Amino acid sequence: MGKNVIQPVIFAVSGYKNTGKTTLITGIIPILTEKGYQVAVIKHDGHEFESDVPGTDSYQHQKAGAYGTAVFSKSQFLVTKRAPEITAEMLLPFFPEADIILIEGLKDSSYPKYICTSPQENATPDEVAERILELLPKGRVGETSSNK
Numbered sequence: 001m002g003k004n005v006i007q008p009v010i011f012a013v014s015g016y017k018n019t020g021k022t023t024l025i026t027g028i029i030p031i032l033t034e035k036g037y038q039v040a041v042i043k044h045d046g047h048e049f050e051s052d053v054p055g056t057d058s059y060q061h062q063k064a065g066a067y068g069t070a071v072f073s074k075s076q077f078l079v080t081k082r083a084p085e086i087t088a089e090m091l092l093p094f095f096p097e098a099d100i101i102l103i104e105g106l107k108d109s110s111y112p113k114y115i116c117t118s119p120q121e122n123a124t125p126d127e128v129a130e131r132i133l134e135l136l137p138k139g140r141v142g143e144t145s146s147n148k
Contacts, residue, residue: 011111019117021116025104102132
């Protein structure tokens with residue numbers, strides 16, 4: 001983890017479609033990463049989405065009937081898995097190094113959250129980042145040698 005946070009802070013940025021969730025999150029990420037935090041994002045899609053691109057091998061594997069596919073290189077991976085129900089909690093273990101996990105969506109969740117209303121009325125990325133940083137456990141964050 002970037003700053004040795006014992007448990008990651010999980011914070012949702014929620015709201016209806018086109019209310020500025022993605023814009024707000026992409027503004028928050030650099031603020032947090034510049035402070036040395038490892039940030040991951042989990043995006044909830046309330047509709048089914050196409051997870052792969054036609055013409056790729058993994059797309060062909062899915063179309064042939066594979067319930068799951070994984071693509072990896074030396075420095076990244078992408079996993080697609082079909083299941084009757086998938087929750088954000090099922091994805092958290094993919095980010096063991098994260099200090100902060102942002103969730104886009106899940107307005108009905110019990111996670112601490114900011115609700116976007118419109119791009120013109122939303123709080124600034126700095127304001128929301130400050131709310132997130134206030135959730136970090138006091139006394140459980142320490143600088144690593146790479147952050148000194």
